[in-house]
Amino acid sequence: MLSCKDREALRLPTPSADLQSSRFDELADRISDKCRKWDMKVIESRFGPVPADSIPMWIADMDFKSPPAVTRKFSEIISWGTFSYTHCIDDFYEAVINFQARHHKVAVEREWITLSYGTVSTLHYTVQAFCQPGDSIIMNTPVYDPFAKAAERQGVKVVANPLALNKGRYRIDLAKLEEQIISHKPKIYFLCSPHNPSGRIWSQAELEAVADICLRHQVLMMVDEVHAEHIIHGEFVSFLALEERYCNNMMLMSSPNKAFNLGGLKTSYSIIPNPQIRNRFRARLEQNSITSPNVFGLWGIITAYNECDAWLAELNLYLRENYALLARYFRENLPDFQVMPMDASYLVWVNTKGSGMSASEVTRRWAVEAGVIIEDGSHYVSDGEEYVRINIGTSRQLLGEALQRLGRWAQQQV
Numbered sequence: 223m224l225s226c227k228d229r230e231a232l233r234l235p236t237p238s239a240d241l242q243s244s245r246f247d248e249l250a251d252r253i254s255d256k257c258r259k260w261d262m263k264v265i266e267s268r269f270g271p272v273p274a275d276s277i278p279m280w281i282a283d284m285d286f287k288s289p290p291a292v293t294r295k296f297s298e299i300i301s302w303g304t305f306s307y308t309h310c311i312d313d314f315y316e317a318v319i320n321f322q323a324r325h326h327k328v329a330v331e332r333e334w335i336t337l338s339y340g341t342v343s344t345l346h347y348t349v350q351a352f353c354q355p356g357d358s359i360i361m362n363t364p365v366y367d368p369f370a371k372a373a374e375r376q377g378v379k380v381v382a383n384p385l386a387l388n389k390g391r392y393r394i395d396l397a398k399l400e401e402q403i404i405s406h407k408p409k410i411y412f413l414c415s416p417h418n419p420s421g422r423i424w425s426q427a428e429l430e431a432v433a434d435i436c437l438r439h440q441v442l443m444m445v446d447e448v449h450a451e452h453i454i455h456g457e458f459v460s461f462l463a464l465e466e467r468y469c470n471n472m473m474l475m476s477s478p479n480k481a482f483n484l485g486g487l488k489t490s491y492s493i494i495p496n497p498q499i500r501n502r503f504r505a506r507l508e509q510n511s512i513t514s515p516n517v518f519g520l521w522g523i524i525t526a527y528n529e530c531d532a533w534l535a536e537l538n539l540y541l542r543e544n545y546a547l548l549a550r551y552f553r554e555n556l557p558d559f560q561v562m563p564m565d566a567s568y569l570v571w572v573n574t575k576g577s578g579m580s581a582s583e584v585t586r587r588w589a590v591e592a593g594v595i596i597e598d599g600s601h602y603v604s605d606g607e608e609y610v611r612i613n614i615g616t617s618r619q620l621l622g623e624a625l626q627r628l629g630r631w632a633q634q635q636v
């Protein structure tokens with residue numbers, strides 16, 4: 223813990239008046255829930271020995287309790303005392319349709335929706351459904367590592383389209399993307415929207431540009447919108463807002479897992495307007511018996527999507543303040559580290575080049591010397607080696623404590 227003197231030296235700015243106290247100030251019991259993020263054995267297997275009071279800010283899992291409406295629903299299910307084989311009831315389809323309409327202003331038709339067991343495993347089935355070993359998939363890098371694992375585990379090659387930098391923000395290099403598509407002839411383009419890492423929201427013009435390239439070269443688009451609900455800055459544009467011809471060349475994947483902290487339920491869904499693509503995808507799911515839902519996953523989606531808009535809005539305000547706090551703190555106390563402006567998510571992407579250390583050295587030293595557990599970007603698919611990723615999905619108090627530890631560490635370096 224920091225002494226009072228240290229705290230004074232590295233004083234944190236006060237949050238805005240309306241957020242001085244919030245339900246998100248209260249942390250969930252992260253030891254009882256056996257999450258990987260807080261498990262010292264898991265942490266030390268990845269980062270080596272670290273101080274016992276280390277603050278984990280790595281895996282993409284928030285320290286907040288899921289919305290009360292969801293936990294109430296789960297208590298009700300427990301009170302039934304039966305956990306039967308269930309099925310995708312009307313409420314599930316209606317919840318997805320209404321949530322997408324309210325939050326993303328898109329009209330989804332019921333038959334476009336297919337339930338599955340988590341976005342990551344669904345990426346794997348998608349590759350199995352549309353690729354043969356030896357084929358390739360293109361993706362903008364750095365990107366969420368399961369994108370590459372889903373390809374490579376099926377013997378499918380990854381074509382990395384490096385994201386360019388424009389005024390410190392990522393931009394898709396469209397000319398290079400088209401050039402690579404022409405030379406490698408990938409079967410699928412995996413687009414992360416908003417992008418992970420960085421939380422970049424792609425504009426409608428950017429989405430149309432990539433959709434147009436894919437349509438002209440007959441590359442199927444898989445669009446992952448899992449991070450669409452935590453909007454920090456700007457306005458998210460769903461791929462489904464694009465023209466029909468583009469939507470007909472696309473499968474969208476989403477889940478409430480990131481938004482409502484429900485990852486352990488392993489339940490997600492896809493939205494596929496084109497019946498040929500949908501049927502081929504569903505046939506692959508059926509081959510693996512991905513059919514009836516997990517009873518908690520089913521009710522988790524229904525309840526989160528139907529009853530938790532106010533909770534989500536409050537969470538987004540909280541994350542926005544957390545992000546502002548971190549960005550300001552880094553500017554003032556850790557100026558060698560450049561925070562990339564973040565539009566969405568709770569995963570801040572920070573460039574370490576100015577520190578003269580590699581990102582892996584930074585994360586190792588922050589873990590051992592400051593007791594703050596942060597992942598370096600090398601686990602992302604390509605081009606993340608100069609970055610670290612900081613998970614700010616935690617209480618402001620803990621975030622403040624972690625920032626002060628890093629600030630004190632930076633002071634010791636001079």
Ligand SMILES: Cc1ncc(COP(=O)(O)O)c(C=O)c1O
Nearest residue numbers: 282340341342366448477479490
């Ligand atoms: C881009 C992206 N897609 C998917 C997931 C995981 O989604 P799910 O919990 O539905 O498997 C994550 C989790 O961090 C992610 O960042």
